[in-house]
Amino acid sequence: MLIAQISDLHVRPAGVLAYGVSETNAYAEQAVHALARLQPAPDLVIVTGDLTDAGLPEEYAFLAGLFDRLPMPVYCIAGNHDRRATLRAALGPKGYLPAEGRLDFVIETRPVRIVGLDSLWEGHGAGRLEPESLTFLADALGAAPEVPTIVAVHHPPFVCGIGHMDRIRLLDGAEHFAAIVEANPQVERVITGHHHRPVAVRWAGTICQIAPSVAHQVTLTLTPDAASDFVLEPPAFLLHKWIEGTGLVTHQAYVQRAPGPFPFFAPKPAAVE
Ligand SMILES: [Fe+2]
Numbered sequence: 001m002l003i004a005q006i007s008d009l010h011v012r013p014a015g016v017l018a019y020g021v022s023e024t025n026a027y028a029e030q031a032v033h034a035l036a037r038l039q040p041a042p043d044l045v046i047v048t049g050d051l052t053d054a055g056l057p058e059e060y061a062f063l064a065g066l067f068d069r070l071p072m073p074v075y076c077i078a079g080n081h082d083r084r085a086t087l088r089a090a091l092g093p094k095g096y097l098p099a100e101g102r103l104d105f106v107i108e109t110r111p112v113r114i115v116g117l118d119s120l121w122e123g124h125g126a127g128r129l130e131p132e133s134l135t136f137l138a139d140a141l142g143a144a145p146e147v148p149t150i151v152a153v154h155h156p157p158f159v160c161g162i163g164h165m166d167r168i169r170l171l172d173g174a175e176h177f178a179a180i181v182e183a184n185p186q187v188e189r190v191i192t193g194h195h196h197r198p199v200a201v202r203w204a205g206t207i208c209q210i211a212p213s214v215a216h217q218v219t220l221t222l223t224p225d226a227a228s229d230f231v232l233e234p235p236a237f238l239l240h241k242w243i244e245g246t247g248l249v250t251h252q253a254y255v256q257r258a259p260g261p262f263p264f265f266a267p268k269p270a271a272v273e
């Protein structure tokens with residue numbers, strides 16, 4: 001089983017650049033092309049929030065049209081830049097989102113199942129898991145304790161060392177979240193977005209992995225007073241492959257094509273007579 005994770009697309013209305021600089025709609029289109037040409041093809045795509053930059057209907061319409069080009073299912077969780085009502089209006093017809101309330105869901109795939117959680121805290125950049133979402137998670141994990149599970153949530157629940165992002169991490173509900181994950185060793189991975197960088201940590205008895213963005217990246221400044229800014233480092237995404245006997249293996253892939261491949265062992269040139 002192969003799962004592609006893309007994150008933080010920050011799609012904007014046509015012709016608008018995110019933060020006046022980042023061509024996020026073009027980046028999103030390039031990311032979809034990169035997913036479409038993967039061999040082997042992923043079984044599904046999970047998008048870990050900040051699908052749009054402002055939660056506008058036209059932003060979701062653009063995104064839904066892009067995702068419709070992919071042959072595999074695409075599952076989306078909400079980020080702080082998303083808005084529940086417009087997200088649900090655009091993606092609700094796909095059938096996996098609840099009709100009302102918070103956007104928590106379970107995808108009953110095998111061998112790995114996926115729980116998506118809604119950490120959107122309206123009016124805040126930071127994240128919150130409300131009691132409703134935590135109960136949803138505990139029930140979902142309790143229903144299948146033997147099945148390896150990925151839990152997807154937009155906001156990372158740990159301190160990573162980039163001060164301005166740490167101040168808007170998962171702030172509310174993080175301890176209860178950790179206790180639930182700790183009690184469920186079938187959680188192979190907690191996957192997040194939000195920080196626009198690839199970061200991994202041991203957390204609550206599992207691995208918590210932050211995906212890079214398929215658009216702009218947060219500047220790598222590991223200080224508490226790091227400036228809140230971004231760089232146009234290469235857009236990237238994650239591939240999570242389930243391998244029997246190993247578990248869930250995570251690879252980072254790049255959206256842009258690179259020169260190659262070149263063989264390590266080229267055929268020897270014919271001997272000159
Ligand atoms: Fe983001």
Ligand SMILES: [Fe+2]
Pocket residue numbers: 050079080081154193194195
């Ligand atoms: Fe975010």
